[in-house]
Amino acid sequence: MPANTAESAAMERAFSLALRGPRGINPQVGAVILSPDGDILAEGWHRGAGTPHAEVDALSKLAPGEAGGATAVVTLEPCNHTGRTGPCSEALLDAGVARVVYAVDDPGDASSGGAERLRAAGVEVEAGVRADEGRALLRDWLEVQRLGRPRVTVKWAQSLDGRAAADDGTSKWITGPVARADVHVRRAGADAIVVGTGTLLADDPALTARQPDGSLSDHQPRPVVLGARAVPAAAAVHRHPLPLLHRDGRDLAAVLEELGGLGVQRVFVEGGPTLASAFVRAGFADEVLAYIAPVLLGGARLALGDLGVDTIAQARRLSVASVERLGDDLLIVATMQHEGEN
Incomplete structure (x- = not known):
């Protein structure tokens, strides 16, 4: 009935x-x-x-x-x-x-x-x-049951010509304040935020989710740093309200399994390019957030590196879920179709 x-x-x-x-x-x-x-x-x-x-x-x-x-x-x-x-x-x-x-x-x-x-x-x-x-x-939770691991969002900010930084390594700020505020909203919706040691050493990010006034959001993602290099004792991430998880990152499947065991359902990968590329290459990127700024940088510092694509037939194809204007910037949200999915 x-x-x-x-x-x-x-x-x-x-x-x-x-x-x-x-x-x-x-x-x-x-x-x-x-x-x-x-x-x-x-x-x-x-x-x-x-x-x-x-x-x-x-x-x-x-x-x-x-x-x-x-x-x-x-x-x-x-x-x-x-x-x-x-x-x-x-x-x-x-x-x-x-x-x-x-x-x-x-x-x-x-x-x-x-x-x-x-x-x-x-x-x-x-x-x-x-x-x-x-x-x-x-x-x-249902997605975790289907995938057998947490759902992974890979985010990067890039220039219009696909660069994540200028040739000297500087990247603050490619995108404007509206786009950066949107990132913090999405951080607050995640259970873990992941960066590589290269990004950590270059930018010293706090890896917190913050309100426009600078105060901490109610929900904070757990900070995760992947890479063999040590995290400096004075790094801002040590002041995060949640304990840092530092792993060498050579086995991303093991990292995701560990995070799943800690109750993490949503992982937010912020990069840099080496780490973002590794998650995509390994097939662990379920969603991509590409923040695109109307600037041209040129040079070699691409937003993504080697994805294991040698020919166009191997291209990683995605479905665009949305395109949004954030101030002068664009946000493209796309989902990855994994092998075996219709």
Whole structure:
């Protein structure tokens, strides 16, 4: 039976509850328990790895038997496996829930199957309620499940003729203040920001996300520096509110795996050209942000280096998602199509 008005409203409430939980290895999930008359009996959300899942959190606020005949409205399909906590499908069955409404199917091989388990036990299940909103809420987590690693955005700023710096190495500032402010907004949306030691030693970046007035944004990406050279003790990155992760960067897959294990879902690669090229060449660039300034520099300091492209047939082709004017500059956002994708 399709979701009724009370269940749709409860799903909207569950979305807002989900956002109270932390981003990380586990998805943000919210749950609302409705009485047979459509009244809210309890609410819950997932507070992070090792804590009760949203459904169990909501059920814990009810007396034994109070959920009998109730409807559970959940943003993600109830899990069907035992990890740090037990399966939510079994908890719902034990509580006597008669109907389950959820937005998004669980993509995990081990954790999915909760809907099937509930139906087999006689519980009415309605899937895909407000699914577009549910997928938007879980977009980054779902992408991590699909890719098996964090989603990577590679950003660079360049002159109109494709240079990242003048021949003497200076690059502040190729783009204008509007474009630079946009970068900080996107930094604040990431979980980790990555630069190479060359950029760190040349520019001494703080790697923080800042507001136009210079104050720190509420959300900060974790600073990551890749390269064999040492990070100076006086480097600005040491004053970042989050601890620095410094790796030699020779194994980008291992770096992404480590970041994923730390709960990172979105990685923002700021370069320089050597590092940006390495991520593209390795096939780890999912999105590209190219900030293009109306200046000409010439010279050898290209925005990208060797990508492993020897002939036009090997060109890395992208799909342009948007083109935006930022002051005098342009921002082109493009997505990379990986091998095997349609």
